[in-house]
Amino acid sequence: MLFREDLLGQSKKAADDMSRVAGLDNQGIVGLQRQVMREQDEGLERLEETVLSTKHIALAVNEELTLHTRLIDDLEDHVDVTNSRLQRVQKRLAILNKRAKGGCSCMCLMLSVAAIVLLAVIVWLLIKYL
Template sequence: MEDQWLADYEAAQQTANETLQLIQERNLQFPEGGPEASRITATCRRKLGTLGGLLDGLRTSLEGPQLAGLTENERNRRRDLVAALRSRREQMLASLKREAPRAARDTLLAGSGSSGGLAAAGAGGRETDATAELGNRGLLSMQQQVMQQQDDALESLERTVVGTKHIALQINEEAELHNRLLDELDEGVEGTSSRLAAAQRRLKLVMRRSGSCKTMVLLFLVAVVLVVVAVIGFKIAVHL
């Protein structure tokens, strides 16, 4: 059982060393924070949680009957080992908490930068003179103002688009009405053309017929004249 306690302690110590290495790596490679730094921070918190459970188990084992064969000096030495490891854990937790405001600030700045540059924060979430004077609450308020401005701008754009849509619909209705009128005008022109052609055909027929009548009238008049001449000649011959 003693060997198992030492094995558990070695595992806890290894976890603490790995966590410390991760924190140092994060601070060296990602001093300005960012997504990768946040990922490492989350991993460190999980490892520290595991470490806390291991330390609780080690402490409980020292106070239980499982290690009754240990001398008091050895038991105290192991208590000191657990306490030292717990102290390291608390220091690493404190280190992560000290970095949290900076990470949160970087996140807020990134959010302001990604919102179209309407806020005083610089593009890409860089610190500016305006944001340097603000705390995290001020940055959050600035970001909310930017988001509200964007919402107002989008609502105004929506109203403009809706108004433009109504105008376009009215123009479309007017165009359809004009097209119908043009279609009706085309039909009227076609009908008029047909009626005009028919009238022209009738006029030509009447003119042809009128020409035949004139010829007959002339022949009739000639015949009448001949008859009159014949009658007159006959009367003259009788008187002679």
């Protein structure tokens, strides 16, 4: 991770700048200015690399978020469909439950049918053998 000092260099005071220039002729001052400009250019290049890297990371995060948003939307659609199906089944079960409570249960109905069949067989056997 780059810090401000890494990119811009240590903060310098005006007195330090003056001491660097003291004793230099015009050519020396121009050379010092070129050196400072090269250092600034290098710092800007490092800053550009950092900004580009951050941009690529931000784009990748954006793509991930877009994908996750799509997946969540699809999941929400599936949950809605499943919920509506579940509500229909619950309504049908409630109706069936009311019918079962209101009249004979299925077991009573089947026992009655079995008893009628058994009685019919007994009556048929009595008629046949008497």
